Amino acid sequence: MLRSVGNRPISANAIESADDRELQLLRRVARQDREAFKELYFIYHRRLLRFVMRMTSRQELAEEVLNDTMWIVWKKAGEFRAASQVSTWILGIAYRQTLSTSRRTQFNAQFASASTELEELEGAPADDAQLQAETREWLDRGLAQLPLEQRMVMELTYFLGHSCEEIASIMDCPVNTVKTRMFHARRKLRIGLALLADSQAE
Amino acid sequence: MRDQSERFRRNSHRDCWDLLPWLVNDTLSDAQRQRLEEHLAECAQCRREASEQRVLREHLRQEDSVLYAPQASLQKLLHRLETDPLAENSSRQGIAGSRALKLLAATIVIGAVSVVALDSVRSWRLQEERSAPSYSTLTSKPAVVASVPAARVVFAPTMSLAQLSELLRTAHAQVITGPSEAGVYTLAFTSPLSTSNQASAERETSEAAVDAAVQELRRNPHVLFAELVSATESRAGR
Numbered sequence: 083m084l085r086s087v088g089n090r091p092i093s094a095n096a097i098e099s100a101d102d103r104e105l106q107l108l109r110r111v112a113r114q115d116r117e118a119f120k121e122l123y124f125i126y127h128r129r130l131l132r133f134v135m136r137m138t139s140r141q142e143l144a145e146e147v148l149n150d151t152m153w154i155v156w157k158k159a160g161e162f163r164a165a166s167q168v169s170t171w172i173l174g175i176a177y178r179q180t181l182s183t184s185r186r187t188q189f190n191a192q193f194a195s196a197s198t199e200l201e202e203l204e205g206a207p208a209d210d211a212q213l214q215a216e217t218r219e220w221l222d223r224g225l226a227q228l229p230l231e232q233r234m235v236m237e238l239t240y241f242l243g244h245s246c247e248e249i250a251s252i253m254d255c256p257v258n259t260v261k262t263r264m265f266h267a268r269r270k271l272r273i274g275l276a277l278l279a280d281s282q283a284e
Numbered sequence: 285m286r287d288q289s290e291r292f293r294r295n296s297h298r299d300c301w302d303l304l305p306w307l308v309n310d311t312l313s314d315a316q317r318q319r320l321e322e323h324l325a326e327c328a329q330c331r332r333e334a335s336e337q338r339v340l341r342e343h344l345r346q347e348d349s350v351l352y353a354p355q356a357s358l359q360k361l362l363h364r365l366e367t368d369p370l371a372e373n374s375s376r377q378g379i380a381g382s383r384a385l386k387l388l389a390a391t392i393v394i395g396a397v398s399v400v401a402l403d404s405v406r407s408w409r410l411q412e413e414r415s416a417p418s419y420s421t422l423t424s425k426p427a428v429v430a431s432v433p434a435a436r437v438v439f440a441p442t443m444s445l446a447q448l449s450e451l452l453r454t455a456h457a458q459v460i461t462g463p464s465e466a467g468v469y470t471l472a473f474t475s476p477l478s479t480s481n482q483a484s485a486e487r488e489t490s491e492a493a494v495d496a497a498v499q500e501l502r503r504n505p506h507v508l509f510a511e512l513v514s515a516t517e518s519r520a521g522r
Binding site: 116124128132135153156157221237241245261265268271272276279282 | 312333336351
């Protein structure tokens with residue numbers, strides 16, 4: 083599943099060569115090559131940790147999910163059949179690990195109890211830096227309160243920069259489900275986003 | 285193409301609205317992007333939504349408070365790969381079976397090979413003694429290593445490099461060959477146990493010293509197997 087980036091050959095090449103390189107590494111990992119495994123670990127550490135942190139909000143739990151994910155990568159590298167990109171495959175594993183850790187530790191509970199002041203922000207004048215800072219805080223809380231799947235779609239789209247089809251592959255769901263999750267997440271964040279967009283436009 | 289865009293314009297406000305995040309993150313196909321841009325040109329609501337989604341994207345891409353310490357995490361995982369018996373990856377599971385089983389097999393093989401080797405060594409040495417010339421040439425290989433009693437050792441796979449170094453240091457040992465395919469290392473013992481120029485009486489003493497060292501090695505939890513290889517045996521075996 084390659085991205086269609088027809089009129090942007092440079093970035094297309096960059097994506098393909100990164101995937102080629104990761105594919106080579108993964109093949110070496112399948113042959114128990116620890117150096118290749120370390121390299122792959124360093125390539126993925128930051129984005130996986132950040133991705134999982136967005137879901138768990140707890141560093142030590144995120145580290146645990148990250149290492150469980152890379153443990154599975156080590157064990158299953160020989161089963162990767164290049165039907166998808168390496169990154170999509172690894173993120174799919176991270177996604178499932180995050181979901182199962184979420185069920186086990188119920189880390190979502192903390193978000194349910196956090197309060198947001200949606201209404202307080204609505205209609206407030208958007209004309210100073212403090213309000214912008216408060217709006218950003220509100221946005222962070224709003225993001226944290228989204229159901230896990232919706233938060234993941236946001237993060238995969240805007241932080242990790244995946245296409246809708248890639249996200250469907252990572253989350254193992256239809257493309258329309260990805261759009262619907264994104265749709266609901268956008269609706270919930272609408273008020274804060276509108277304020278922030280206005281204050282930045284001024 | 286124009287007909288297609290006309291049809292799209294009529295039915296597609298919602299479709300476009302749904303796809304806006306991926307216009308913003310620049311991952312749409314050329315055809316999709318073109319359709320969306322055409323729609324945006326005439327839809328103020330979607331233009332506004334696109335600008336809000338750009339704000340959201342910038343917000344999500346800002347610096348975060350995550351601490352990145354890949355080395356520490358990697359070390360933890362590598363330790364797990366070393367110590368967890370489930371760490372065999374899928375390409376090897378089918379072929380090799382469990383590591384414990386392999387070690388057991390290796391130990392049995394070593395035992396069997398030792399017995400066979402000792403027998404053949406004895407008969408070969410007899411032949412050698414009958415046929416060997418009673419002189420040596422300048423080009424004869426000096427049997428430095430062979431004249432030193434050694435030990436064959438199998439270490440536990442869970443042993444770390446630091447533990448191995450420590451073991452070698454305290455035993456005054458050096459790895460001279462290995463690991464063999466079965467994971468066997470041959471260790472020679474340096475001073476104060478022996479040197480290569482000792483007289484045979486001293487060599488016997490040094491063999492006793494190596495034997496004591498082998499006994500000591502067997503007490504180490506990281507050593508699965510250790511045996512003495514006498515100087516004559518190791519010379520004959522070479």
